[in-house]
Amino acid sequence: MSESGKAIECDLLVVGGGINGAGIARDAAGRGLRVLLCDKDDLGAHTSSSSSKLIHGGLRYLEHREFGLVRKALAEREVLLRSAPHIMRPLRFVMPHDAGQRPAWLIRAGLFLYDRLARREFLPASEAIRLAGHRAGQPLKPEFTRAFVYSDGWVDDARLVVLNALDAHERGALVLPHTLCRDLVRHADHWEAGLVRAGEVLSVRARGLVNAAGPWAASLARQALGAAPRRTLRLVKGSHIVVPRLFEHACAYLFQHPDGRVVFALPYEGAFTLIGTTDVEYLGDPDEVAIGADETRYLCQVANHYFRRQVTPDDVVWSYSGVRPLLEDAASSAAAITRDYCLEHDAHGAPLLSVFGGKITTYRKLAEQAVDWLAPALGRPAAAWTAAALLPGGDLFGPTPDRRGVLEFDRWVAALQRRHDWLPPALALRYARAYGTRSECLLAGCARLPDLGAEVAPGLYEAELRYLMRHEWASSAADVLWRRTKLGLHLGPLHAQRVEAWMVAQGGVPSPAAARTPLPA
Template structure:
């Protein structure tokens, strides 16, 4: 794909926003035979879609708010997405201790029974009850008295899920432009005339339809569309996470119930760490960059220290990240109770021939179904049938990860196993495209540290729209947790040199 392609002058569909919903819609539309342009003002997954709790899950706590349809659809998608991208999605067992639960055990167990049975679970193991004092799943807890429940969901590398959808969309003909801002649009007969701005140029695009998947900026985009008449409003809720040195042994995650009835997850992260989150904090307007507050840090630390034997302080925090969720405003008083379901607001104008679809809400787990519903709702001329349900994402064309890793190790015996595992997890079978004919790591060019090589950086620039050190270290990978500031400086210089030399 071209490094900085010129946008097409005419497309069937213009998608605004390079988060998970935008790239999912672009991929689905391109696969249906439509011409597609996606524009993103920053990097792919540059905001909310890289700031999740990294879960493909039904959302057990949403049952408490009566969100049965959302939970069922999410659970139906859970194993489907695992099959589509087994390199970046894998099963995870969750321990739900009852030692400090504000909910009675019978209520939690009843919810887990529903959770196990309404989504067509096939491959994931069912819920079981454990004695925390005797079960390995209780190790690391400060209080191991009583029982806990162990249930299944899946983990996902959220930012890579976005990038893989963008790659697939591009390979099916879509034009993907990052660092390109949508500025205005107006209806013109049976279509739209839209203006987008890159770093140096402004372009006018004719589009048959527009999808506004701008996430937290959905209302800003609506304000720049002439004659737009949205039927709903967005409610912005910030969620923050902290990453600390590993708090407990084992590969299980924990679902921690707080006295205020909110939920916090503790999840094994990047081998050496534990990821803790999330919070639910209303925000009045979208900041340029969401950041965790002192109160959120205190809340997450207090939760962790209430449950785990290892005491964690602010000085232990290795990283924090925050994202703002663009939820549909259902007038719920409690931020945690605001619906996580998606709402598709279709505006056809007076003539009915130039649709504008505004996307509110949604969660990573339902992105594929959201995209499918969006294309079906717009019913654009020339669009083919839905197709994504059985289609793998780039690099996901294998069944069992460990089996593929063994194949990769046999093909590249001169490489450390840990490096091959990381590359296989990130790129799946496309790791072989990057490795090529290399016999050992020295064949991959410059060593930036942490296993990052020149060949990998070149691959990310040439094939995955990486343009900055942060794109590489914090979104295409999480190597930023494993390398020092010098690596980031060296990488920035390397990328700048590449850009200068073309």
């Protein structure tokens, strides 16, 4: 950051620190562009940390004949799993057959197509099962006797955003969370922007601009162009509830509902079950989104239709909601709106690319296509690279993605535990899942448990807090407990207060060194 008051100069200013903005910043930095990524809040603070945590093709989209979207997402599924096997993993989904809903032959045909729309290297194919005596049948009501099982993947969505931003930073990008883009002026060959960070106004001169503001994309486009964008967004709220664990096994469930929607029930953080999502039209402020009582009742109703153990709103230990910025396609219901994306290019002056729509599974492909246009437009053409690259911490068995990281993750964890046999096994596994090989950075200089420093909250030591503040832009207890980790589910408000107090005592929530360093020439 310049102390002289001069404008920060970069090739590309990316506004929006969700998964699409972070993915574009990473891809562009890896092609040699000087990138500045900013967000008015924390990285992934909104839609990108409020998903169903799935890497999937979208089985239900086949009903809406979105074969292209499903094929694209399925092709990305194993690419992503290989790129970050510590924060992603394969997951088997059980779909109990309800005779009063879709016929079995139709489900079987859909799964046959789902298995074949894209190549599978290590995910098993779908199958039909009898629930009697099967582990997946035990938590279900006895009237459900048949089910279909298929493969997709699970992801820690908030960490996926952070790892993309971290990779972008390590390739030269300047990453500025909690930085509002307030002013934008377009010129023939550059953009002038005013960024507000901690009360300071930073001037930026960028050769190109990316609008990846998610639910705020339309308003940012109007701010940049002085006119409404050509594409219209339809904001849809998706809400989830978390309840005490309803089943012991590691599979997930997909439940069909008579209204045509589907609801997932996922094993979550060991002791819980995650249930969602809803699809509700949203007209309010995206900053104020929250689950409604009717949504909570709806999700409980769907779960109670299938599970023996009944849940009520009083059983909900946590809930979250996100606003999905979906492309308006004149669909009659929120559930039927396309989850595909559109990249709107504008070269009438300095280049502008706006991102509308999308889903977390296709973020890498979206970013690749965005930079395929941006790099030549900025006179810096370079080949795409992310399909064969790992995210930070994903290099479990070497520098290139392969199936070993996915299929032999437990073996890698066992080796980590042998190297640090003083770590409690549960803590070693949590570090492995969150940080992968970057666990060694967190544990540097530690040879016994006291070397991690004080236990600020149960299972959360000073060494991890320092790592998150120095390397991952954590600046509050919420950043740590609800996005960088999910320890907030296991800890109470007093522990959160202790974490916040400890972070403040470190000198006022420092940003990473990257956020105080000028962009490379």
